[in-house]
Amino acid sequence: MNKDASTTGEQFRITQDQLQKLLDVLRDQGYETVGPTVREGVITYDQIDGVEDLPIGWTDEQEPGKYRLKKRSDKALFGYVVGPHSWKKFVYPPRQLLWRMHRDNGTQKLEEPSEDYPRYAFFGVRSCEIQALAVQDKVFMGSDYRDRYYALRRKDNLIIAVNCVEPGGTCFCASMDTGPKARKAFDLALTEIVEKDQHYFLIESGSDIGTDILSELKSDPATDKQIARADELLEKAARNMGRQLDTTDIKDLLYRNAENRHWEQVAKRCLSCSNCTMVCPTCFCSTVEDTTDLTGTSAERVRRWDSCFTLEFSYIHGGAVRPSEHTRYRHWITHKLASWQDQFGTSGCVGCGRCITWCPVGIDITEEIKSLQDSESLTSDEAKAKE
Ligand code: SF4
Numbered sequence: 001m002n003k004d005a006s007t008t009g010e011q012f013r014i015t016q017d018q019l020q021k022l023l024d025v026l027r028d029q030g031y032e033t034v035g036p037t038v039r040e041g042v043i044t045y046d047q048i049d050g051v052e053d054l055p056i057g058w059t060d061e062q063e064p065g066k067y068r069l070k071k072r073s074d075k076a077l078f079g080y081v082v083g084p085h086s087w088k089k090f091v092y093p094p095r096q097l098l099w100r101m102h103r104d105n106g107t108q109k110l111e112e113p114s115e116d117y118p119r120y121a122f123f124g125v126r127s128c129e130i131q132a133l134a135v136q137d138k139v140f141m142g143s144d145y146r147d148r149y150y151a152l153r154r155k156d157n158l159i160i161a162v163n164c165v166e167p168g169g170t171c172f173c174a175s176m177d178t179g180p181k182a183r184k185a186f187d188l189a190l191t192e193i194v195e196k197d198q199h200y201f202l203i204e205s206g207s208d209i210g211t212d213i214l215s216e217l218k219s220d221p222a223t224d225k226q227i228a229r230a231d232e233l234l235e236k237a238a239r240n241m242g243r244q245l246d247t248t249d250i251k252d253l254l255y256r257n258a259e260n261r262h263w264e265q266v267a268k269r270c271l272s273c274s275n276c277t278m279v280c281p282t283c284f285c286s287t288v289e290d291t292t293d294l295t296g297t298s299a300e301r302v303r304r305w306d307s308c309f310t311l312e313f314s315y316i317h318g319g320a321v322r323p324s325e326h327t328r329y330r331h332w333i334t335h336k337l338a339s340w341q342d343q344f345g346t347s348g349c350v351g352c353g354r355c356i357t358w359c360p361v362g363i364d365i366t367e368e369i370k371s372l373q374d375s376e377s378l379t380s381d382e383a384k385a386k387e
């Protein structure tokens, strides 16, 4: 490819060996590349050095409360969707040291957290996950109160997206308008095409950095037929989402239904385990903990992930603001889909489906909204009969 050519938005065809070359270029440019890889029976995100670290020939089966890896009949590199981890753990880690204090011979020394963060290349980012990073950018950097640690870790991230041609059983990004094709905020985007007799990738650049990296690869301009095939796969993926969520009037629906008896029905199943918030790529609740060692010579303050599903999270002045499961579930879903819009100007849900898959009792955010919608169309006699 001609290095001087302007390629943003144009599609090129590369083979698998050029994907390895891409990883080599990233390493040579000083990036720490993290991407999907199989660990302990799930696909997670971790450091990858070569194409062989990707989950080659694996797929994931996902349903409410169920996740299984399964072998595919082909050697697809990206033939699965999202696992329990998200990119959140790299930019907003589960545990962040705020300060540490040491006492030594009567003097006290303050240790600040290291700010020497890796220059990350996120490899294999799904469209819904790009949107989740954008949501978190608003939360942590979108006002006068910027989160210093998040901003430092997020700086200079390189995003290599993968368009989803096979949605999972709990995905609903098409309903949330966040996928399955990455439309913005990426440096490079890949579409994998596996046919009976050929296996290749379409690649497009979304930034000047992406264009420079792409110029290092051996590629051919994609033909009209190859582009049409990729479009066809993406349209099919959008039509075949595992789930759907009707977002019409969703904010007012939730506000109108704060006292709906349905919340008590959900609470009978909800364990308040907080799994849904831990796996969610946009949830951002945290708490601050102070600890000292047993000798009393050092102390530290850390910020760690917390969840609005714990009783302690809303504990103030001798009591919890949300003492019951039903108030906590109602709070979570109302924040995600309604008050998040008032607070940050966007939905707090990107339709990744993780909270459905990883809920041990299979509570499904799309079904809960549907139940509220249905309850509004029931007559009072029908509603009573349902209780
Ligand atoms: S609420 Fe559920 S579906 Fe929506 S972004 Fe969070 S984990 Fe994904």
Ligand code: SF4
Binding pocket: 269, 270, 271, 272, 273, 274, 275, 276, 277, 309, 358, 359, 360, 361, 362, 363
């Ligand atoms: S909705 Fe499911 S995952 Fe979330 S707290 Fe309740 S039981 Fe746990």
